[in-house]
Amino acid sequence: xxxxxTGYDLxxxxxxxxxxxxxxxxxxxxxxNGGTIIGLKCRDGILLAGEKNVVSRMMxxxxxxxxxxxxxxxxxxxxxVIPDGKSVIMRARQEASQYSEFYGQQIKPTVLADRVAQxxxxxxxxxxxxxxxxxxxxxxxxxxxxxxxxxxxxxxxxEYYSCTAGKGSQVCRTEIDKLRLEDITVRDAVYHVCxxxxxxxxxxxxKRYEIDMGWVSEESFGLFVPVPTEFRKEMENKAxxxxxxxxxxx
Amino acid sequence: MEKSATVxxxxxxxxxxxxxxxxxxxxxxxxxxxxGSMAMxxxxxRMAAIGKSTLIGASGEYSDFQEIIRIxxxxxxxxxxxxxxxxxxxxxxxxxISSVMYGKRNKGNPLYNSLLMGGFVNSQPYLAxxxxxxxxxxxxxxxxxFAHYIxxxxxxxxxxxxxxxxxxxxxxxxxxxVLWYRDARASDRxxxxxxxxxxxxxxxxxxxxxxxxxxxxxxxxxxxxxxxN
Numbered sequence: 001x002x003x004x005x006t007g008y009d010l011x012x013x014x015x016x017x018x019x020x021x022x023x024x025x026x027x028x029x030x031x032x033n034g035g036t037i038i039g040l041k042c043r044d045g046i047l048l049a050g051e052k053n054v055v056s057r058m059m060x061x062x063x064x065x066x067x068x069x070x071x072x073x074x075x076x077x078x079x080x081v082i083p084d085g086k087s088v089i090m091r092a093r094q095e096a097s098q099y100s101e102f103y104g105q106q107i108k109p110t111v112l113a114d115r116v117a118q119x120x121x122x123x124x125x126x127x128x129x130x131x132x133x134x135x136x137x138x139x140x141x142x143x144x145x146x147x148x149x150x151x152x153x154x155x156x157x158x159e160y161y162s163c164t165a166g167k168g169s170q171v172c173r174t175e176i177d178k179l180r181l182e183d184i185t186v187r188d189a190v191y192h193v194c195x196x197x198x199x200x201x202x203x204x205x206x207k208r209y210e211i212d213m214g215w216v217s218e219e220s221f222g223l224f225v226p227v228p229t230e231f232r233k234e235m236e237n238k239a240x241x242x243x244x245x246x247x248x249x250x
Numbered sequence: 251m252e253k254s255a256t257v258x259x260x261x262x263x264x265x266x267x268x269x270x271x272x273x274x275x276x277x278x279x280x281x282x283x284x285x286g287s288m289a290m291x292x293x294x295x296r297m298a299a300i301g302k303s304t305l306i307g308a309s310g311e312y313s314d315f316q317e318i319i320r321i322x323x324x325x326x327x328x329x330x331x332x333x334x335x336x337x338x339x340x341x342x343x344x345x346x347i348s349s350v351m352y353g354k355r356n357k358g359n360p361l362y363n364s365l366l367m368g369g370f371v372n373s374q375p376y377l378a379x380x381x382x383x384x385x386x387x388x389x390x391x392x393x394x395x396f397a398h399y400i401x402x403x404x405x406x407x408x409x410x411x412x413x414x415x416x417x418x419x420x421x422x423x424x425x426x427x428v429l430w431y432r433d434a435r436a437s438d439r440x441x442x443x444x445x446x447x448x449x450x451x452x453x454x455x456x457x458x459x460x461x462x463x464x465x466x467x468x469x470x471x472x473x474x475x476x477x478x479n
Contacts, residue, residue, distance in 0.1 A: 069331025093331070097324055214333075226333050 031080030045217020074140030075224030085134030109140035121155025168200025275368030340369020352384025401425030
């Protein structure tokens with residue numbers, strides 16, 4: 001089997017004999033090394049969350065977010081190469097505002113996700129461009145229904161009840177499968193997600209990290225907004241204490 | 251390169267009146283869009299909300315008003331999705347749109363409107379007059395168009411900073427009635443809207459009563475200066 005570095009990986013315009021495009025695979029690898037991100041479709045809305053390492057004590061808390069609003073009702077979280085993800089978000093915002101200018105209506109989450117996917121796919125076709133090293137999760141409300149999508153660097157887009165990406169995605173995947181999502185609200189989910197994200201950190205717990213969350217739900221009147229910081233911190237601390245207690249075997 | 255010259259307005263709204271009162275700003279327009287001298291659309295709104303922060307009313311070209319609403323609502327959305335704890339208020343929108351209007355005026359391609367914008371800036375009620383030239387004036391009460399001549403003297407005589415909503419409504423309705431008597435492009439179906447610290451609220455439009463059998467109208471020919479006796 002042809003492995004890396006055998007000449008088939010120099011450009012997205014080349015297949016290898018097994019039919020893989022290595023540059024796209026490498027871009028997907030970049031997202032697997034990023035901070036864990038989670039999307040959960042709960043009973044009354046969708047929660048998007050992520051965690052990242054904080055490299056230095058000098059960095060201001062709450063700066064450098066990677067949860068973004070795209071329209072008032074649609075939000076996104078990104079992982080992998082963050083500047084790549086940010087530029088996709090900027091494109092998504094443009095698509096959304098042009099759509100509403102042209103059609104006089106808010107863009108549906110399905111249409112926006114498709115536009116984002118097509119945009120990312122474009123960058124896998126030409127030798128002069130490199131694929132985005134970022135996975136994007138989009139969540140939005142449309143006509144009393146909440147929709148969750150994930151797009152990876154190959155431009156593949158799928159709709160989900162729940163999705164994970166990044167370093168801790170496997171651990172979080174197993175934890176999510178234990179939950180009954182139809183029964184919990186986004187407010188309940190904040191606690192569960194904090195637990196998962198903290199548990200999934202492979203490095204020692206001493207490394208500083210920051211959790212970022214946004215939700216679109218009945219509670220937020222169908223708008224995508226950041227989860228209130230005090231509430232999120234409260235749940236984070238509760239999750240941390242609960243995990244430590246379980247580890248001590250109480 | 252876009253080339254366009256000023257055209258005269260085609261579908262127009264007449265006056266807007268707005269006053270500061272105890273809870274915020276109260277604004278009123280009639281619900282008429284005129285096609286020259288034809289009263290073409292008699293039940294259209296000439297006021298709009300931009301998010302929760304701003305109430306805007308316009309006279310002049312109706313399509314330009316729709317464009318201004320679209321521009322400002324997009325700005326409001328762009329600000330909201332930043333989620334940075336900062337929100338644009340009526341003063342920001344007023345400064346922005348007046349700069350846009352000044353720039354277009356200098357290129358000979360104006361947005362043919364006079365706008366009144368109300369909201370709160372630094373927790374204080376804010377009311378601005380903005381026109382097609384790019385003029386931007388703040389005040390305790392404002393009017394546009396014909397109402398400068400007809401309604402403003404009435405408002406100016408009785409305005410106080412501590413008007414209740416009822417008192418402000420009565421005062422403005424006085425101004426709207428005289429416009430119906432004297433402005434050939436006005437209508438007797440009016441709508442009130444207010445912006446308070448809780449946001450923007452629109453009242454249902456209604457038709458007010460008017461008396462065309464007044465002695466002074468009927469006996470106009472008894473005026474000693476009437477030239478046709």
